[in-house]
Amino acid sequence: xxxxxxxxxxxxxxxxxxxxxxxxxxxxxxxxxxxxxxxxxxxxxxxxxxxxxxxxxxxxxxxxxxxxxxxxxxxxxxxxxxxxxxxxxxxxxxxxxxxxxxxxxxxxxxxxxxxxxxxxxxxxxxxxxxxxxxxxxxxxxxxxxxxxxxxxxxxxxxxxxxxxxxxxxxxxxxxxxxxxxxxxxxxxxxxxxxxxxxxxxxxxxxxxxxxxxx
Amino acid sequence: xxxxxxxxxxxxxxxxxxxxxxxxxxxxxxxxxxxxxxxxxxxxxxxxxxxxxxxxxxxxxxxxxxxxxxxxxxxxxxxxxxxxxxxxxxxxxxxxxxxxxxxxxxxxxxxxxxxxxxxxxxxxxxxxxxxxxxxxxxxxxxxxxxxxxxxxxxxxxxxxxxxxxxxxxxxxxxxxxxxxxxxxxxxxxxxxxxxxxxxxxxxxxxxxxxxxxx
DNA sequence: TTGATCAGATAGTGGTGGTATCCAATAATG
DNA sequence: CATTATTGGATACCACCACTATCTGATCAA
Numbered sequence: 001x002x003x004x005x006x007x008x009x010x011x012x013x014x015x016x017x018x019x020x021x022x023x024x025x026x027x028x029x030x031x032x033x034x035x036x037x038x039x040x041x042x043x044x045x046x047x048x049x050x051x052x053x054x055x056x057x058x059x060x061x062x063x064x065x066x067x068x069x070x071x072x073x074x075x076x077x078x079x080x081x082x083x084x085x086x087x088x089x090x091x092x093x094x095x096x097x098x099x100x101x102x103x104x105x106x107x108x109x110x111x112x113x114x115x116x117x118x119x120x121x122x123x124x125x126x127x128x129x130x131x132x133x134x135x136x137x138x139x140x141x142x143x144x145x146x147x148x149x150x151x152x153x154x155x156x157x158x159x160x161x162x163x164x165x166x167x168x169x170x171x172x173x174x175x176x177x178x179x180x181x182x183x184x185x186x187x188x189x190x191x192x193x194x195x196x197x198x199x200x201x202x203x204x205x206x207x208x209x210x211x212x213x214x
Numbered sequence: 215x216x217x218x219x220x221x222x223x224x225x226x227x228x229x230x231x232x233x234x235x236x237x238x239x240x241x242x243x244x245x246x247x248x249x250x251x252x253x254x255x256x257x258x259x260x261x262x263x264x265x266x267x268x269x270x271x272x273x274x275x276x277x278x279x280x281x282x283x284x285x286x287x288x289x290x291x292x293x294x295x296x297x298x299x300x301x302x303x304x305x306x307x308x309x310x311x312x313x314x315x316x317x318x319x320x321x322x323x324x325x326x327x328x329x330x331x332x333x334x335x336x337x338x339x340x341x342x343x344x345x346x347x348x349x350x351x352x353x354x355x356x357x358x359x360x361x362x363x364x365x366x367x368x369x370x371x372x373x374x375x376x377x378x379x380x381x382x383x384x385x386x387x388x389x390x391x392x393x394x395x396x397x398x399x400x401x402x403x404x405x406x407x408x409x410x411x412x413x414x415x416x417x418x419x420x421x422x423x424x425x426x427x428x
Numbered sequence: 429t430t431g432a433t434c435a436g437a438t439a440g441t442g443g444t445g446g447t448a449t450c451c452a453a454t455a456a457t458g
Numbered sequence: 459c460a461t462t463a464t465t466g467g468a469t470a471c472c473a474c475c476a477c478t479a480t481c482t483g484a485t486c487a488a
Contacts, residue, residue: 048347120400153360154402179350182305189332189334233446
């Protein structure tokens, strides 16, 4: 298909498709002449991926490119690649490295195996420090509770990773981290509603305007 | 304290403090003369809050302002206020939306009480649609698993909300949603490492530089 | 042949998150 | 009391980002 069909079928404006080509997010089509190129289903999928990463996950074009590059590269080491992908995902954190005291204490309290250089350690440190600075420190008790359930969620994630094909594993792992995060965030917000309606006995039935009461 | 001390103690550049004042994120100090104003500890706390919301949560200045306004307003209805706050948090979603078929099916499968107009429903719809469009649909089985553990997390959250003071409850709920999310995201990424090191037998012990072989 | 479409290059746009400069009024200092 | 420094506030400016629009000459479809 030609670039105009690609734009039309993907719902992305033509000028933007060209922009993604320029920026290297979208690989060039197979040129059939000096002013013509063919694009395939792969390009369509790639555009969906780009839009999901930019619009839903909220990545910048530059970070989207690094994530896509990681997906494209055949990995020598899945864990290294995954670490790099995680570092490209928000919340962004500088490399400055200190002790990460809060994060290390937390992970050790949880008893998890971890690599202190993994970017998620710095992300955790930053998030815990932010919570503290705002007057809402996360106490160990609460953290242990979170950890237990988050680990269960991680087990579900891992169970879905294809074991045999390493290329597919990287893509799955990266997307699983990036794309599932908003799902979990939305679910948590909905769960707040459900839990409080049940636990606080606070009426919060279906549609407002409706007679939704208990 | 005067504005220069405020800037110094908070670590925020003076020009930026003035910018936040202009944008209405930071309330003006108590003017003692035409060219002098006093700022207090409250302003210091507010600056920390602004930086956490912009830098860690990644909100724009405009959205930070709406969140802060919600925290400041004494709420007629906690749930309405919380809904508005959630709408100001990423992932952002347009209001046009109709059936939310994926989201409604999901929440009904989970058996949760929900209000279909709650913004998190649209957020969930969008996140599920994005996952699908990228070739990684979240099947019901997996969703039920996520839901179970996310609900447990939500129970921990709700348990920490102050019951008596409604003003504090709004602030706690908003911050709890916004600030805790990065904590959970980082924990999940770390849990991936732990789970895979245990389940896949993939050794991922502490420092790299170590003999990190098989 | 002729008009439409194409790929690719270049330039322009609107919004955002600051930063820098200027000013007159006031505070601090000798 | 005179001089110098600093302040709050207003305005102007800036760099970056994600697009978007325009142009050009080649090539395709009729």
